[in-house]
Amino acid sequence: MVYKLRIIELCIFFAGALAAVSAASEQEIPTNPLKGIDCIAVRLAIEDMSRTFDKKYPDGPKLLAELDRFEKRLKRLEKSSDENVSAAFVEQFEAFKGKALLDNPLLDFEKLLLIKRKPDGDPRRWDAPDRGLGEFIGLPRQSSWSLPRIVNPLIWENQICALSGLNPDGKLEVIYEPETKRLVSDIDLHFDGDRILFSMPDGKTIWQVFEVGIDGGGLKQLTSSPEGDVHNYDSCYL
Known part of the structure; x- marks a missing residue:
């Protein structure tokens, strides 16, 4: 079946993880449901x-x-x-x-391409809002041009997924999940809709560009860093 596939990078918060962190904190969060x-x-x-x-x-x-x-x-x-x-x-x-x-x-599309990611801690406890929430949800604090501003890339549980149905009953299909805890970012769908580019640290914690089929097969690394100090990210098809 032919369908339209749009892209968005989402960080989906696990309620269980947040609840556990909240329970451990002494700070109390307002519970009046009407405030929202x-x-x-x-x-x-x-x-x-x-x-x-x-x-x-x-x-x-x-x-x-x-x-x-x-x-x-x-x-x-x-x-x-x-x-x-x-x-x-x-x-x-x-x-x-x-x-x-x-x-x-x-x-007007049938599937949504996204990144599902477990946050690192509870952003509601963040005491420096001017620096953003990047370190909690796996995004650069300011911009990707400065590597020191990018969060620790080796602590994340995340998956590239396709969501069928934009409603509470939608079904989530996992396309790719790293074997170890590595940050997956910068997803870009090919014009033919059959493969995806993304950025991820390699085994030496150097950022590289990877490609995987829309069915989760054919994973391959497209870039390299012979000198060991060159990072490749912001993946996109031209």
């Missing part, structure tokens, strides 16, 4: 998609009317102390928000 509700942002998104796509986003008016009802309920709940009712409201709102945003006509 942002009706304004959702309204702006729906209005923008309605203007931009018109008939391709036909449920826009109906979704805005439903959002009005959510906002009225939210105002009442903010004066209440019933945590069970608040939790139920948040669950309903998140389902509504997910439908409204995933109905975006630009999301």
Whole structure:
């Protein structure tokens, strides 16, 4: 079956790991579930998609009317102390928000290419936000031109995956997983959609560019560093 395949690099946080770190910390995180509700942002998104796509986003008016009802309920709940009712409201709102945003006509593909990665620690405990969250999620702190700003590349559990279905019931298929804990980054899908470039440290912790088939086969290293001090990364097809 022919399908469209788009690329995005995602770092998917494992709830279990975060929960364990959170439990071990003395700092308390606010638990009011209503704090995360942002009706304004959702309204702006729906209005923008309605203007931009018109008939391709036909449920826009109906979704805005439903959002009005959510906002009225939210105002009442903010004066209440019933945590069970608040939790139920948040669950309903998140389902509504997910439908409204995933109905975006630009999301017209069947599979999503991504990197699934376990974070290193809990970014909610980070005390230097001006330096970003790179060391927690495996991204450069500032930019990839400075290797000292890149996180330790040998501590990561990550996989190149394909997600079928952009919804909670979507199925995740593993395409490639390193045999050891090595950071996988810079994925780039070939124009033919049959193979992927990515950057990863080799056995000597030197960054190299690799290629693997979309089915997970045919892994090969495309670059080398004879002198031992040249890194190759930011992989891309030209």
